[in-house]
Amino acid sequence: MEKFQIASIPGDGIGKETVTAGRQVLDTVCNIHGGLLLEYLDIGWSCEYYKKNGKMMPDDGLDILRPCDAIFLGAVGYPGVPDHISLWGLLLPIRRNFQQYINLRPVKLLKGVQTPLANREPGDIDFLVIRENNEGEYSNMGGRLYQDTEQEVVVQNTVFTRIGVERVIRYAFELARRTDRHKVSSATKSNGINYTMPFWDEIFAEISSEYPEITSNQFHIDALCARFVTHPQDFDVVVASNLFGDILTDLGPAIAGSIGIAPSANINPTREFPSMFEPVHGSAPDIAGKGIANPMGQIWCGSMMLDHLGFQDCGELLMKALTDTLALGMTTADIGGKSTTKEVTEAVCDRIQQLA
Numbered sequence: 001m002e003k004f005q006i007a008s009i010p011g012d013g014i015g016k017e018t019v020t021a022g023r024q025v026l027d028t029v030c031n032i033h034g035g036l037l038l039e040y041l042d043i044g045w046s047c048e049y050y051k052k053n054g055k056m057m058p059d060d061g062l063d064i065l066r067p068c069d070a071i072f073l074g075a076v077g078y079p080g081v082p083d084h085i086s087l088w089g090l091l092l093p094i095r096r097n098f099q100q101y102i103n104l105r106p107v108k109l110l111k112g113v114q115t116p117l118a119n120r121e122p123g124d125i126d127f128l129v130i131r132e133n134n135e136g137e138y139s140n141m142g143g144r145l146y147q148d149t150e151q152e153v154v155v156q157n158t159v160f161t162r163i164g165v166e167r168v169i170r171y172a173f174e175l176a177r178r179t180d181r182h183k184v185s186s187a188t189k190s191n192g193i194n195y196t197m198p199f200w201d202e203i204f205a206e207i208s209s210e211y212p213e214i215t216s217n218q219f220h221i222d223a224l225c226a227r228f229v230t231h232p233q234d235f236d237v238v239v240a241s242n243l244f245g246d247i248l249t250d251l252g253p254a255i256a257g258s259i260g261i262a263p264s265a266n267i268n269p270t271r272e273f274p275s276m277f278e279p280v281h282g283s284a285p286d287i288a289g290k291g292i293a294n295p296m297g298q299i300w301c302g303s304m305m306l307d308h309l310g311f312q313d314c315g316e317l318l319m320k321a322l323t324d325t326l327a328l329g330m331t332t333a334d335i336g337g338k339s340t341t342k343e344v345t346e347a348v349c350d351r352i353q354q355l356a
Helices: 015-033 047-053 061-065 083-097 162-176 196-208 221-230 242-255 296-308 312-327 341-355
Strands: 002-011 036-042 070-075 102-108 126-132 142-145 153-156 183-188 215-220 237-240 263-267 275-279
Touching: 002 015, 015 036, 015 070, 015 296, 015 312, 015 341, 047 083, 061 083, 070 296, 102 242, 102 296, 126 162, 126 242, 162 183, 162 196, 162 237, 183 196, 183 221, 183 242, 196 215, 215 221, 221 242, 237 242, 263 296, 275 296, 296 312, 296 341, 312 341
Parallel strands: 002 036, 002 070, 070 275, 126 237, 183 215, 183 237
Antiparallel strands: 102 126, 102 263, 142 153, 263 275
């Protein structure tokens, strides 16, 4: 029996519902496997916690998380707490202090989900986006001078390091070695951003030369966004800086039919620290508590977490159950269905048992 401790942070809004659903599915897989046990450390850090304590997590929050094998996060953000407080108070300290420098987001059109793109079918949209997760455009450097005056000056600095750029691009090429198409596409904007992006391009070219078996190309970010829409079938592994990756990983799920089913993983490849798995959809406070939130993104995160923990067979079983459930039309309203969160979750669990 292999046992793992998982920090469970539902967060805000629908996160409380989707994490419950994700855990139910994970427990079903574990019960069938027999040799896998997930023990949860329940953690209530959220915007509600912030309102009571003036901080998003306690001062020793990272020490609490550090011994865990993974972090299973729902969503963070709620009206009344500015987004920059919830982001910089919880998610970014975890991502950066735990060196989760890889943000991995699959983009895949699944059977049973309707894409807004014309004449596209499952198989036409199936690629991976890797976003640099620790530096770049979201570096905490800059400031404001002469605030609230006519002379106000605002500076936001972008920080790219060689080690930061090299490791995320190399990760992309190593991942492409395991895909069928063996292709890496880079997002850049070196025609308009004249220091950081040429630096990114140079390192991309250097690393590309080490992988002659991998087809590589690069696109300016504006053209790449357009090509996601017009030629999604061209992509296999896409690597981008923090800001560009953030944009692309919202556009990707949009063309794949719904942000509600989109997962993400914040990965520390060295495994020195726990990695964190969270859906892309956000806290959606407008539908929180109604029992209609789509649990598929959180469930897919569970599959990615099982893969990361070394139980790929369990991850594949979970994904097969998820895709079969979608194909049968058991979906929530955001993708055209009529089922509740509970009904979808139970359908996935039932399918896992049938497959096993």
